[in-house]
Amino acid sequence: MKTATISELQKELVTRSPKELTALCARLAKYKKENKELLTYLLFEAHDEKQYMESVKEQADVLFDEMNRSNNYLIKKSLRKVLRFINKHIKYSGIKQTELELRLYFCNKIKSERIPITSTTVLSNLFQREIEKIKKTYSQLHEDLQYDYKGEVENFAP
Numbered sequence: 001m002k003t004a005t006i007s008e009l010q011k012e013l014v015t016r017s018p019k020e021l022t023a024l025c026a027r028l029a030k031y032k033k034e035n036k037e038l039l040t041y042l043l044f045e046a047h048d049e050k051q052y053m054e055s056v057k058e059q060a061d062v063l064f065d066e067m068n069r070s071n072n073y074l075i076k077k078s079l080r081k082v083l084r085f086i087n088k089h090i091k092y093s094g095i096k097q098t099e100l101e102l103r104l105y106f107c108n109k110i111k112s113e114r115i116p117i118t119s120t121t122v123l124s125n126l127f128q129r130e131i132e133k134i135k136k137t138y139s140q141l142h143e144d145l146q147y148d149y150k151g152e153v154e155n156f157a158p
Helices: 008-017 018-031 031-046 049-065 071-091 097-111 121-140 145-152
Strands: none
Touching: 018 031, 031 049, 031 071, 031 145, 049 071, 049 097, 071 097, 097 121, 097 145, 121 145
């Protein structure tokens, strides 16, 4: 079976009735948790992006609290788990301001929790990659928003 392109899917979806679209969405959400999470975001949370960011930050705080700090290997695994969670929610949103805010929150949380990022190259590289992503996202924002985040982004500049 050959997978259809996005444009082909969009053209076909336009021809379907609302009842059929509802059934297709429900069936799609039934098979993968990620599809269900995306549909939940689009239906219930997309209208209030600030509240969405706050709930993601609260859940990230819980993951930071559960972090096992007994050795660097477990710290690395825990940080990657938090980062996977944040990246998933950034992908759902698709808004650059949300992406910047969540990435800044992650890096600030690492600093405030006093996680030893300089103790291993893996942790150091993970942190540096996030800083690069912050800079890239920052440069893509509108200049008014760049002004709002300028101080926070400059805190991570070398």
